[in-house]
Amino acid sequence: KEIIGVIGAMDEEIKALLNAMEDVQEQERYRVTYYSGKLCDTPVVLCKSGVGKVNAAVCTQTLIDYFQVDAVLFTGVAGALHPDLDIGDIVVSTACQQHDIDASPVGFPRGTVPFQDVSIFPADEQLVAWAVEAGHSISGVKVLTGKVLSGDQFISDAGKVRELREQFDGACVEMEGAAVAHVCHLADVPYVVIRSMSDRADHTADVNFAEFTELASERSASMIQAILRLR
Ligand code: ADE
Numbered sequence: 001k002e003i004i005g006v007i008g009a010m011d012e013e014i015k016a017l018l019n020a021m022e023d024v025q026e027q028e029r030y031r032v033t034y035y036s037g038k039l040c041d042t043p044v045v046l047c048k049s050g051v052g053k054v055n056a057a058v059c060t061q062t063l064i065d066y067f068q069v070d071a072v073l074f075t076g077v078a079g080a081l082h083p084d085l086d087i088g089d090i091v092v093s094t095a096c097q098q099h100d101i102d103a104s105p106v107g108f109p110r111g112t113v114p115f116q117d118v119s120i121f122p123a124d125e126q127l128v129a130w131a132v133e134a135g136h137s138i139s140g141v142k143v144l145t146g147k148v149l150s151g152d153q154f155i156s157d158a159g160k161v162r163e164l165r166e167q168f169d170g171a172c173v174e175m176e177g178a179a180v181a182h183v184c185h186l187a188d189v190p191y192v193v194i195r196s197m198s199d200r201a202d203h204t205a206d207v208n209f210a211e212f213t214e215l216a217s218e219r220s221a222s223m224i225q226a227i228l229r230l231r
């Protein structure tokens with residue numbers, strides 16, 4: 001049976017899933033604890049990657065190489081970029097891109113990895129479809145599909161929000177998704193990123209992030225469980 005890897009960056013983002021898991025076994029790799037067991041009758045390996053692209057990449061590679069997962073789901077919170085998104089609403093990634101990679105002084109477009117064929121990493125279409133369907137089963141929550149932007153920066157500036165929308169057409173911004181997507185692209189493993197909005201990435205972002213991360217994390221975790229029940 002297929003094994004699903006599930007990653008969150010922070011304690012809040014994996015807490016509900018860890019509580020819902022059965023037959024849990026722990027194993028440590030590269031200073032991260034991996035929890036193997038069952039979630040919604042599906043074999044899963046869950047971990048808290050830590051924040052940022054490098055941590056997310058190491059966990060994704062470890063899930064693929066060591067735990068032999070067949071797909072990777074990322075769950076967590078993000079800053080909203082799309083004007084239709086309210087706090088708590090969900091973004092399902094159709095693709096991910098690193099917004100902070102920039103070799104433009106030597107002629108490469110911002111947000112692209114020099115000399116690499118792909119820089120906008122598409123999510124798995126079936127996983128996206130299940131995620132959208134899962135979203136409809138959670139009432140009162142808006143679910144948008146769109147591009148998830150990732151960078152090693154917490155965004156809290158309306159000007160930067162405008163720039164990220166205009167340059168990259170991002171639906172939301174966070175700090176891990178594109179690293180997961182990049183590794184999954186290289187390894188040819190399907191992935192999807194699910195993010196619930198904790199803030200609007202503007203001058204209110206720090207306060208909103210502190211207030212709404214718990215709620216948004218639980219929303220995103222519910223999405224993961226709903227996706228596992230669908231497949
Ligand atoms: N995760 C949640 N909110 C974020 C923001 N505003 N910027 C980067 N990552 C985030």
